Amino acid sequence: MKGLHIALLWHTFGHGNLGVDALARGNASVIRAAAAAVGVPVRFTSLGTGQNHAVPDFPDDVAIGPAPRLKPLLRGKSDFMDVIRRSDLVFDIGEGDSFTDLYGGLRYGFLLGTKLAVLAARRPLIIAPQTIGPFDNPVRRWLAAAVLRRADAVYTRDGLSTAFLQDNGVLANTDEFIDVAFALPFERAGRVGGQVRVGINVSGLLYNGGYSGRNDLGMRLDYAALMHKLIESLLARQDVETHLIVHVTGNGGPDDDLPVARLLARRYPGLVLAPVFGTSVEAKGYISGMDYVVAGRMHAAIAALSAGVPVMPVAYSRKFNGLFGTLDYPHMVDGRATSTEAALAALIDGFERRAELQDAVRHGLAIARRRLAAYQDTVAGLLEARVAARPSNR
Template sequence: MVMEEHRKALRIGLLWHTFSHGNLGVDALACGHAILLRRAVQRVGVTAHYTSLGAGQNRLAELPGDVTNGPEPQLKQLLKGNFGFLTAIRNCDVVFDIGEGDSFTDIYGVRRFARLVGTKLAVLALGKPLIIAPQTIGPFNLPVCRRVAIAVMRRAGGVFTRDELSTAFLNECGIANAEEFIDVAFAVPVIKQAKAGDRQRVCLNISGLLYNQSYTGKNELGMRLDYASLTHALIEEMGKRPGVEVHLLAHVSGSGGDDDDTAIMLELKRRYPSAVTAPMFKTAGQAKSYMSGMDFVVAGRMHACIGAFSAGVPVVPIAYSRKFNGLFSTLKYAHYVDGKVDNAEAALGKIMAAFDARDSLAVDVDRGLTIANTRLERYVDRLVHILKYPLSEARRKVRSG
């Protein structure tokens, strides 16, 4: 691979991966991708050490033995002459950039885009192979952001998407080195929990982001859906059903900001005392295992949806961007609420109909999991190819770019 014959350990950079992040979706991406990389490394017959180069690192977290937390990618530090991040990149044989799943876009602002693209340019400038791991890519609404993103992707050793909408976007942009797989969070392991048997457990993954109308309360996401009204109506409607026990689950915690799910979960618990609040989980695997004991899940967070889905539980996602629509369309799963289209009344109707048809949803989940697992295996095959050979094509692109 990217190493001389005498050296047997690969040094793999995990850019924009963060283990034990307060946003369990970020943790799911890091853990899931590391699991798939380990499978590939084992097939290649070498050993590897991974350096996590993500934001919001929990320095007290218990990391896997083969993972080290490296410097966080901060452009401010680079401008101040702190080159720890560049040194860490220089020490890698290959760098996989997962973009926190959906951040390689300008819809979250130019500043965030600059951080994401700046770190990619640093990898390329240091002559290291850059692999853009499976993620949602785009949209890029500003022409300058679009041009820069396309230039970076053309120099990457591989550009991998997790859904058909991102793939279509890359085809439109003329990115020839693009391949479609699936979200790596499907690889997060689960410890299956027993169902209650005497009652139906319905889990609501509460989204602080949607409840508070995005980061500023100004509905930057362009939602037609009044998510707070829907949440209240859903808890009350489920409460009327005999034998239903409502559980509330936070998937993003610790930030204290408007996107933090915990404060909303506790507020709802005060308003609806009979609801059961889930524990505060440290990892995505713990949350996924908890949801495996549910009979039905409604989730406002992408990776809570994936956690429930990959645990085999009927789930209704609350979609607020094309990352939802693209992924579940790829899985041939049509049971979701589109927050940009549906109002609260329509959304409630869809969810209650899905609850009544949950056995049918379970069949569709099973079919979707077959698609996801097949794509994960294809991705591991691709990783074996990347890790086994010297990436001569990617290196030529770096030198000639």
């Protein structure tokens, strides 16, 4: 049987943001398993930004394609479009949460434009499980819904995104699954007793006050002060070993976790600074060795939960609320609605009640596994239908 060529739009293997890497690896893993289940050979081309060509453990069945670029895309002549036209299916994961106007008009327009390009090329567009919205601008909201209605399938990873689809008339060929990073494999870190290990994933974006430094994410709490107080509280405990875990590196700007982690390691010499990870698989393996995790990055929180580790996310957008609400996991600090003092109390309380959080983790992980299985079955159906639709098979 001739195989299918699948374009992975807005997927990047080896991205400096390990959440993007986790999504790429997780979604490819699910599609690969679905293809094997129905006996359909597949090969992939990734179409994402920030590709590291020296990424460890790069999958053999994935070719690195050209990143989407706005000017060639608008002209309709680009290497990117050539890959789209040669593809049997296009899975667009939107880097997990980028199809929104939360990050500004330029990024919104770029995500919208690539979807329009796929539709113009008359290729089947599959919106892979992701957060969709919010769209505060009504014109952008209308345009987003209009494009989504033309997609062949639209899948969300949380109830809030599903509600957006329903409220805006995107009703055909939709379903709700879960974040595909739950499919990310890992090797569990070994343990030989010793101190309680607490991992703190410090977000450079939150520590620096957002992209502009002027609290453009609308946080009520003072994130930098919260991290200082949390670290000082943990370092005062003789039975705790506190690790700083970086999940976004490489850009050197306010969104980079590494400069902040190094600053904190100098300020608090008792901290253990985790290594810089080459892939999300490595990061998840390290996180699996923790007893409790506080995470400013959503995919660091997902890595912890999917590895069975009690975790307290510090949320800065509705993507946290939607995803962890879908998992029936209530243990979270909403940074937009919580004071610094209340947040610190909640994080310390979570540490003290790790056993209770562990039960909630098991419950949430069971939900995620069921939803992943349902997504894999759905993808298998899409692949079979695409093979059957080929002219030679009619």
